[in-house]
Amino acid sequence: MLEAIRGDATPNFYFMQYDLETWRVKNLLLVPSFAFPPSAIIERKPLSPAARRAGWIGCNIALNRIPAEARIGVVTDSHIATEREVRAQFRHIKPLAEIGVKERGWTLDVLRIVQSLGKREFKTSDLYEFVRHFEELHPDNRHVKDKIRQQLQVLRDKGLLMQVERGVWAVK
Numbered sequence: 125m126l127e128a129i130r131g132d133a134t135p136n137f138y139f140m141q142y143d144l145e146t147w148r149v150k151n152l153l154l155v156p157s158f159a160f161p162p163s164a165i166i167e168r169k170p171l172s173p174a175a176r177r178a179g180w181i182g183c184n185i186a187l188n189r190i191p192a193e194a195r196i197g198v199v200t201d202s203h204i205a206t207e208r209e210v211r212a213q214f215r216h217i218k219p220l221a222e223i224g225v226k227e228r229g230w231t232l233d234v235l236r237i238v239q240s241l242g243k244r245e246f247k248t249s250d251l252y253e254f255v256r257h258f259e260e261l262h263p264d265n266r267h268v269k270d271k272i273r274q275q276l277q278v279l280r281d282k283g284l285l286m287q288v289e290r291g292v293w294a295v296k
Contacts, residue, residue, distance in 0.1 A: 125165050125183045132225045134160050138198075139187065152199035153187070156214065158221035159194030160185075161232035163261045191235040193217050193284070219282035227278070233261055234275040235284065238295065248273060248291045 128134045134157040141151040166184040171177055187195065196213045198205055223231050237254050238246065251272050258268045265271055276293060279285040286294045 125160075125185070126162055126167075129160050129162055129165070129229075130225060132158075134158075137185075148202060149199050150202055151197070154196040154198055154210070154214075155187075155190055155194060156196070156217065156221070158223075158228065159190055159217065159232065161189065161229040161236075163229065163233055164189035189233075189236065191217075191232055192239050193235070194220070194232070217284075219284070222282070223278065227275075230262065230271060231275050231278050233258065234272060235279055238276075238279070238285070238293075243295075245288060245292065245294045248276060248293070251276070 125134070136157050137155045137160075139151075139153045139155065140149060142149045164186050166186055168182045168184065170179050170181045173179075193213070194217050196210055196217075198210055220228065220231065234251070237251060237257070241250055243250075252269060255268050255272075258272065259265075262268070262271075276285060276287075280287050280293070284296055286296055288294050
């Protein structure tokens with residue numbers, strides 16, 4: 125999966141939750157191919173040498189590490205979204221696909237943290253509180269604060285954020 129992300133070959137994914145007794149779909153999420161940051165992939169242990177596919181390494185996908193805007197609800201709490209709603213949400217995040225594969229992981233991680241703030245308006249300094257978190261996700265980057273500022277500008281340029289004034293941002 126990480127190879128697919130790095131090679132920009134990730135497929136679109138649908139994640140479904142259903143009621144076992146009635147087989148009724150409770151939730152159906154679409155996560156577009158360009159919305160998977162490497163930080164959302166949790167590598168599993170390789171299969172044992174005795175296994176038929178010895179050495180194969182699977183993964184889990186941490187949906188909570190994918191920005192909420194990139195988890196498009198087709199069905200939410202058994203309520204079916206209209207085609208128009210689904211397409212509108214897809215169009216809103218589609219500009220993320222234009223970001224190069226190497227940068228996209230950072231952009232998605234910053235967007236996820238912005239969303240986790242739960243604020244309509246926030247300051248760059250609010251994100252600096254997550255420097256440790258970003259250092260863990262991106263251990264090769266030694267200029268995390270600079271990268272956060274850069275990614276806020278990328279998100280602004282892609283129409284997901286608006287710069288209110290120097291150091292102050294608003295979610296669109």
